[in-house]
Amino acid sequence: MGFNPCVNIRKEWDIVGARQLGREHAKELGFGTVDQARIATAISELARNIYLYAGTGKVCFEIINQLDKKGLKIIAVDKGPGIRDISQVMQDGYSTSGGLGAGLPGVKRLMDHFEIRSDSGEGTEIEAIKWVR
């Protein structure tokens, strides 16, 4: 199976496309069903944030192969309005869209590594890694 590194997020259906592709990559890498669900859910949250707040962007995948471990890296990038206060969006229950506010803090809990870079007006880049156990 070929490795498709990125999914463009332009319409709502792309959220489903991104998480399905992510789950396939996770399966091929040898993740168990629970981790596959964690990864697919994390991708779904990240892709929805792009769609809701930036309109367009992309979700990319990278396989990390290190001597002692391998993992899947998800990179979600958009050129949207950015996040003014990152500590605020990382709080459980904070939402500007009427959602549950579970998105980003949830993604952080589902994944092993989580990094967010954002500047107001410059867009947002989020990197999340799950290691194969």
Place this chain on the structure above:
Amino acid sequence: MRIPILKLHNYLLISIQIDLDDQTAIQFQEDLLNKIHKSGATGVVIDLTSVDIIDSFIAKVLGDVVTMSDLMGAKVVLTGIQPAVAMTLIELGIHLQDVQTALDLEQGLIKLRQELEG
């Protein structure tokens, strides 16, 4: 895409067998409430056996439809939530506390009957 809603006596049965996108989920919410209104159903079972991902949006739609149905006088039971889905939901921070659940469709119907017929 529309999710089929089946009527069985005064219950409605739904088995979600597709990867839910946001639009389909919202359409389902509306369809179910209309069907409750038209059929006068008093109980609803939504079976999630084939659903392998529930993210925060889908969870919100499901939680909302339970509350909305309750407002209309119909009790909803969610059934068949997979282990991986249950774990993911809790890690996401979603507890769906006021939602009735059961292991499978059969248990869901038993639960409804107990609740509705006392």
